[in-house]
Amino acid sequence: MKPVKVLTLSALVGSALVMGACGNNNADNGAGGNGEEGQDAQLQGQISIDGSSTVYPIAEAVAEEFMLEQPDVKVTVGLSGTGGGFEKFIAGETQMSNASRPIKDEEAQGLKDAGIDYTELQLAYDGLxxxxxxxxxxxxxxxxxxxxxxxxxxxxxxxxxxxxxxxxxxxxxxxxxxxxxxxxxxxxxxxxxxxxxxxxxxxxxxxxxxxxxxxxxxxxxxxxxxxxxxxxxxxxxxxxxxxxxxxxxxxxxxxxxxxxxxxLSRPLYTYVSNSAVKEDEAVKAYTQFTLENAAALAEDVGYVALPEEEYTKQLETIEGLK
Structure with a gap:
């Protein structure tokens, strides 16, 4: 389901969002680089995401905004449900998996058996x-x-x-x-x-x-x-x-x-492959872009933002995966 406001998000978020995205998409130093060369660098690649239909409006908004900044990166977002998303994540078909509940023990074990380390990130709050x-x-x-x-x-x-x-x-x-x-x-x-x-x-x-x-x-x-x-x-x-x-x-x-x-209030999540963040600059930049803009984008599509410090902590965690 496509939120009606998504295509006007650039106007709502403003130039700070654009500058943040450019600053984070540094092909030489990774997302978050401060050099002028890095700010102008364009990334390439494909990012595949699947999972919760509840998280989908946020994920779709993030993907559309990110691709405006990085047109050579193709981001696809599916909505096969939280369980279906984890199945694809375990199979190595996606780099990120959206979820409207925490990962189950058996899903975590499936990822462990597949040799996939991951990081859990909270995006917003929802009220069922x-x-x-x-x-x-x-x-x-x-x-x-x-x-x-x-x-x-x-x-x-x-x-x-x-x-x-x-x-x-x-x-x-x-x-x-x-x-x-x-x-x-x-x-x-x-x-x-x-x-x-x-x-x-x-x-x-x-x-x-x-x-x-x-x-x-x-x-x-x-x-x-x-x-x-x-x-x-x-x-x-x-x-x-x-x-x-x-x-x-x-x-x-x-x-x-x-x-x-x-x-009936609950957090919404995305899970990202640690190896994808470490090895693929586009995935790392996209993950950081998600956390930097999740508050504005989540509220625009009808969810409730986390406190700012929660996004900051999670950004530090992603940066620490280098």
Missing amino acids: SVVVNKENEWVDQLTIDELKKLWLDNGKTKKWSDIREGWPAEEIKFYSPGTDSGTFDYFDEVILDGGQIDKSATLSEDDNVLVQGVTGDKNSIGYFGYAYYLENKDNLKVVPIVNGEGKAVTPDAETIKSGEYEP
Whole structure:
């Protein structure tokens, strides 16, 4: 899904971004070189990235801006889901892997077995958003227990009246990210508790399918990353979630960053091959460019930036891989 603002990011970020990118793309000294020769140097190569559809809007924005500065570097970004991305990362098909959850033990072991050392980088915060059809007038908020009651399979067809007294006796239609999605994994961890999702749910790695499903049926419910809700907010109704303090909270930049929107707030990640950073100047420059501009680009596509010092620490880590 392509954010509508991506193509105007240069104007928004300004000349500081451009100068930062040029300064970091130094073919002789590596990204971050300070010499005038290095600032004018152009890189060449191909960078392949895959993974989370939730992280995709940020990754796509970064790729487009980077290729404006380095037109001889081709960056491709796929969205096969967090799990699918890690499979390609382990197979050596990509240099970076986007994820909407931390890497699993078995995935880390797969990388170890393949001889691939990696670095985990946080890009932004997301608030997993629960949405219903715009014509749904009865769902005003949901507790965690009601979310469990909704989504956990009980072998029966569920109606809204089964969830709360007074709600209509209409069958609920469920739309969920697919099982390769880090968003599914996160929802499974905090809501399903490892249980079986309702067997009637439509699962898809493509968030567009989920949006279309919820917008097309009055009795539907779904969930996905905050950016996809923002892009479709005129056609969807986001549901406030009751947090641990008993307060019904709607996801927005402030509640996600503060952690008030819990337990559905989470960080978003990218994982980069250490050897690719060390051996390929284009990968190193791209990784640094990502961290230098993630705050502005993430907020432009609907996510919440980390504190500036977190990006600085991670830049130092990448620089230390030389």
